[in-house]
Amino acid sequence: MKKRGLLLFLAVVMISLALVGCSGGEEPGDETGGNDETGDKIVVGMSMIDYTNPGFIGIKTGADKAAEDYDIELIWKGCEGNLDKQIDVIRGFIQQGVDIIMVDSVDVNGLVSVVNEATDAGVKVLAIGSPIPGKDNYNAIYPDYVDAKFAARVIGHIYEGQEGTIGLIVGSPGNLVSDNRQRGFEDGLAEFENLKLVTGLGNWDPNQAMTAAEDIIRSNDDLLHIHVIQDGMSYGVLRAVQNSGKNIPMSSNDGDPEALDNFEAGYYILENLNGAERIGYWFVALCHFIANDYPMDKTQVNVLYKVMSDELKEMVIEKGLDEVDGVKMQIVSLEEARELGSNYQEEFGPEKFEPTNSGQ
Amino acid sequence: MTKDIITENFIIKAIKKVPTQRWVAVGILFVLVLVISIANPLFLRWNNIIGITQQVAAMGIIALGAMVVIITGGIDLSSGNGLAMAGVLAGVLYLRTGENIAVLILGAIVGGLVLGIINGFLITKSNLKPFVATLATMALAQGMTLLISEGQLAFLTHPVTYMIGGGNILGFLSIPFAIFLVMCLITSIILNRTKFGTYIYAMGGNEEAAHYVGINITKYKWLTYIYAGFTTGVAALIAICRVGQIAPNLQGSFLLDGIAAAIIGGTSPAGGKGTVLGTLLGVLILGVISNALTFMNVSSTAQTAVKGAIILLAILIDALFNLRKSG
Missing domain, CATH: 3.40.50.2300 (Response regulator)
Incomplete structure (x- = not known):
């Protein structure tokens, strides 16, 4: 009995630790399940390649600051570089009814189908880093x-x-x-x-x-x-x-x-x-404009x-x-x-930033 | 004259004691070195030889832990992520205690030991298969690495870290490799000179029989995983000191290379067989292969495939000689 109790305790600790380690943000509850007309927070599902790269933390730091400045809720999910897992993550976000899915692609061509599924379901998609050749998604790229x-x-x-x-x-x-x-x-x-x-x-x-x-x-x-x-x-x-x-x-x-x-x-x-924090902020700032149907080019290129x-x-x-x-x-x-790397909140902040709109 | 004859006899006896399988590994290593040095004579330069020994040290220590576990018929999949976890744990503690080098060393070893204790507990007390238990702790270690490091990186600039990661003794023996050799010696003593070592082979040969002859399987299997955890901790220390930084993405190919080195060195995946000398040769073979890919200018896209193919070939040659020997 004592042994079983110890095992149960250990299992609970391990599961808790794993959950803490794997989650990077809050799961959307019923109250925050979309940007409806009542003016709820915009919810963005962030599908990242992996969490182990220090560059990711820079992106996350910048993204979190933008989320605060633009009043956006972020849900982070990694896929350890696995395409199948990334497809599952994106499908999960569609089911959850997030407003926007941001995708750091493992394989742009391999994701076209699931990205089209999302946009068909009314969920906007922002591909970051490299463009996804889908039907109606947005791209935020650095060449x-x-x-x-x-x-x-x-x-x-x-x-x-x-x-x-x-x-x-x-x-x-x-x-x-x-x-x-x-x-x-x-x-x-x-x-x-x-x-x-x-x-x-x-x-x-x-x-x-x-x-x-x-x-x-x-x-x-x-x-x-x-x-x-x-x-x-x-x-x-x-x-x-x-x-x-x-x-x-x-x-x-x-x-x-x-x-x-x-x-x-x-x-x-x-x-x-690029400045990892800087581009992380830029990605989320773009989500604000996408969610609000702001007139902008489908492909945004970072300077x-x-x-x-x-x-x-x-x-x-x-x-x-x-x-x-x-x-x-x-x-x-x-x-x-150094200034550009640290002043991104001003560069892409709500007061100053507007996405590129060439009218195409 | 008499002394010469005695020495000669001793050497011949020592050579005869080395099993045929080890000579196969030596042969593979020799052929590799020959082919690569013909393709690029710079390969045989002394600084490159020293360099290879530095590069393989951490992986070699992981291989020793993998070997001991495999001899018992188990597997430890958590060592790669465990290395990263122990490394960041050591690094974070080191930085928080004002760059205390003793904390760095102890932190890495304790990090590895804790992982080994958890692995041993799950396998012996909850009867989980080693594959399942260490797969779970692999994920746990990965999560813990991120939690501890918060994804940040930090640099190690203490002179002792330079010494542990890249120093040398008398200009010809790199310190990381010297630590690996000490670990080889410790592992060899455990396997060949202690009751624990005898039980390790017995558990891998026939666990049921070992149980019936009175061996405390739970105790000794747990100890085996703790030892593997210890090797992970020592390897973590060398890895972070060598690269001079604490980064969460340090696990690289330590796990697969470590297991491959043990298998190439003749450790039986079915358990019950394996030697330190064989693993040492396996480690050197892998180190030479990795180094050779650059010396022979193999394209980056082909490097992983070529490395895999050579490892497979080495294992097949080894298996073929085993088959001939047993047949």
């Missing part, structure tokens, strides 16, 4: 391909006239963000025949990224530079570079505060600023900022590298980047 291509072209010009190897640390093949950033970088660097590209697999894990970077450093004596497609992995790569005792410049992507510190310290020469030194900026502008595939890049200084 990963173009960003990475820009970085590769700048790096290519920095090492103009030198023969050598460029290392690239990617996330995981099959992941849309990783694939777009890898493809963009490869296409951008293909213009430079003097540079050989070697790719290492980081799997979004700083330890694996570090191992991949160590192997690249040791197997290429002519290594000139390492580009990492995500800040979270770049810290492991930086450790590998430091341990090697070599002076290998790096560049990275996301614009996390720690990465900007590394830029300031001279380890990174180029950083792409991305490139952080680099004044000398590099001069070269980029002089060589006309600040436009890639018709997209104009915004180049900012470190101070401006």
Whole structure:
């Protein structure tokens, strides 16, 4: 009897802990089940790829602030990178009757059908990061391909006239963000025949990224530079570079505060600023306008900022590298980047922000 | 002259003691090293060899825990997420106590031990199958990692963390690998020189028979999972010190690589068989394979598949030799 009681206690503790760990927000009750005419809170179901990436916390922090500023209720659900699970999560949100489903897609094509189910059922869908080619959904994108291509072209010009190897640390093949950033970088660097590209697999894990970077450093004596497609992995790569005792410049992507510190310290020469908190805020701000049928373009593109030194900026502008595939890049200084990364509540807040509306 | 003959006899006897299966693993390792060094001579550079030993240390310690559990006929699926949990627990405590290095070390080990205690409890006291119990604790560890870390990352800058993660002894033995070797020694002593070790093999060979001869299965199986938890904690310490940060997404491929290394090294998935030497060789084989993928410039999209295929091949070769030996 005593043993059974102990087991029951342990089971309850474990289930409670699991629930606390897996839930990120309140479940919508009957009282908050939609944005009806009585003026209830807008309820947004957030279907995220996973919760283990530090970038996610940045997005969540920004999103939570926006939810407060715009009076929106968020329900967070992860799917551990599993498409089937993400489809189930989205169907669950449709059943719950949320107002908007925000989707951080595991696979954009694999989600088309369920996204169409949602929009047919009257639930609006906002795809974040990469566009979902559904019938009637909204997209909030940051152009990963173009960003990475820009970085590769700048790096290519920095090492103009030198023969050598460029290392690239990617996330995981099959992941849309990783694939777009890898493809963009490869296409951008293909213009430079003097540079050989070697790719290492980081799997979004700083330890694996570090191992991949160590192997690249040791197997290429002519290594000139390492580009990492995500800040979270770049810290492991930086450790590998430091341990090697070599002076290998790096560049990275996301614009996390720690990465900007590394830029300031001279380890990174180029950083792409999304700002996880900043885009998290932007996504939820867009939900407010979508829920209220505000006239806006179905696809919203976030302005991305490139952080680099004044000398590099001069070269980029002089060589006309600040436009890639018709997209104009915004180049900012470190101070401006830090300000942009922290002042997003003003940039996208209720007082100032309006989504793009080209009238199309 | 006499001394030389005695030494020679000792070496021959020692070599003869090594089972054929271990020579297969040595052969696989030798062929891999040969092929890779022909493809890229930089592979055999000393700094690369040292580098591989640094890279495999944490995974190797996980493999030792996996091996001990598998010998009993069980499995521990929680070690990968457990490593991340123990790592963030240690890191958070370390930062909250003003960067106290003793807290970091103890925090990681205690984190792993607690996981081992829970696993052992679920398996022995509630009669859950090890697969089910450790699958549940794997999810629990993942949730706990996020709760403890709140998804944030923090950097470890204490000189001792640099030493544990990347230091070396006399310039040729990396400290992480030295810790792995010490863990190999401890595991070997447990398996070959203690009553506990004998019971581990007995439980995996035939649990019912072991019970009838009076072995306290509950006690020793529980202890086995606690030991596996201990290895997870030590591996967590090395992993966070090596990468110099506490991040919730650190579990990577530790679990699968650890189990694969034990199996490649000849640990029988059915239980009852497995050696530290075999696991050590399995760990080195896996380390060399991972390193070789970059040295041979295998594309990132193909790396996982190529690694899987080589592991499968190594296991098949090993199984083939076993079959011939038993047949």
